[in-house]
Amino acid sequence: MRVSTAQFYFQSSQQLTSKQSSVNDQINYLSSGKRVITAKDDAVSYGTLAGYKDELANIEKYQRNIIQAENRNSLQDISFGNAENLMQELKRIFTQANNGTLSDQDLESLAEQARNSQAQLLDIANTKDETGGYIFAGYQIHKEPFSLQLDNTVTYQGDSGVRELQIAKNVSVETNQPGDVAFSNIPNEIGDFSANYIQNESGFSVNNATITDPSSYDTATNPPDYKFTFSLPNDLTVTDANNVVVVPTAPYTAGQTIAFNGIEVQLSGNPLPGDEVNISPEQNISIFNTIKSAIDWMQTGSTPTNPLQHEVDYAEILSQLDQGLNHMTTRRSESGIRLQLIDSQESNHADSELTLASGKSNIEDLDFAKAVSNFEQSKVALQAAQQSFVQVKDLNLFNYI
Secondary structure, eight states: OOOOHHHHHHHHHHHHHHHHHHHHHHHHHHHHTBSOOSTTTOHHHHHHHHHHHHHHHHHHHHHHHHHHHHHHHHHHHHHHHHHHHHHHHHHHHHHHHOOTTOOHHHHHHHHHHHHHHHHHHHHHHTOBOTTSOBTTSTTOTTSOOEEEOTTSOEEEOSOOOOOEEEEETTEEEEOOOOHIIIIIOEEOTTBSEEEEEEEOSSOOEEEEEEEOOGGGOOTTTSOSOEEEEEETTTEEEEEOTTOOEEEEEEEOOTTOEEEETTEEEEEESOOOTTOEEEEEEOSEEOHHHHHHHHHHHHHTOSSOSOHHHHHHHHHHHHHHHHHHHHHHHHHHHHHHHHHHHHHHHHHHHHHHHHHHHHHHHHHHBOOHHHHHHHHHHHHHHHHHHHHHHHHHHTOOGGGGO
8 A cells, every 4th residue: 555755744643643632631630630621521421510510609609698698687686686785774764763752863864874775776776787788778778777856756767678688599588677677667565556645634544556447447437536535424435536426425434445447445544524535546666766755754854744644654655665675576586587597508508518519529530540540551652653653754765775
């Protein structure tokens, strides 16, 4: 068979290139420590590896979200814990103020302590996270959510937005509690209405005022506020905001339930003729309004105009402070529940990551002993091909003449 010089060089070049490529591949395997680098190494294993890598990348993303979610909820947990301590201190101050032996100066001193606690609670409500965003502002993270007004009321300027982070394929966790839910929407101790006593010579009080049948509660026909008026001998009349009678004048028995327009009201005490009270819709009361009421009560001094009404106000404020403290505990528990979910999911990811990493390793990790042997074989084959080429390329027919 005739072999031309050009054909010989072409075939030799292909052979040398192939042998060199084999050596280079073995070097890549050894340097990377991987058996499967590209699809040509093992198409089936390469596809499986892609799945492993995608899952591991997802876990890495979820773990970043977990760190952020854990930081935010931990900060809320600490904030509500501090708020609980402040509410307990406010209760102590307010209880101490209900001491008939205290002077006006003593009461003013306690009121000042309460104002300091209010300022600290306001600072907690305006807490920032590590990015400088307000954690109790809803979506308005760059706007201070709570501000103290000149009349000592506190207004909320955030919204009700709740942010979430995905911490697993089908699991998301909330990372904030909006300020209105955290500090403004404290359930009203007496129900769905608040009481405003117009005249109270007997020391009676509204124990409960609740909407029990929403379908019968029609504010268009009978708009609140509702006025309860007591007259001789012991009659009660209830009118709405338009002065329309909703409960006709009838004898009142202490402790009875007064039901009308889907509402039930219970009073305590024995009202005297001339006593009047208005109830206005108010399902939730801001914790800051309750603190303001407590401060105002203490600033009334040791000789209030109506001591009986003063005691009624004290009992209602103290009950609402209790409600505020319970609310802070509930909000803190909510953060704790989220942290438990985060910890559980973090543990799940750790287990999954270990399993996936092991499976990935079994497929792609290199058998170094075998790889070194293959490398040596490829190197020998390359050297043999190079030596053969050198010897054959110099052969010439004239060498045999």
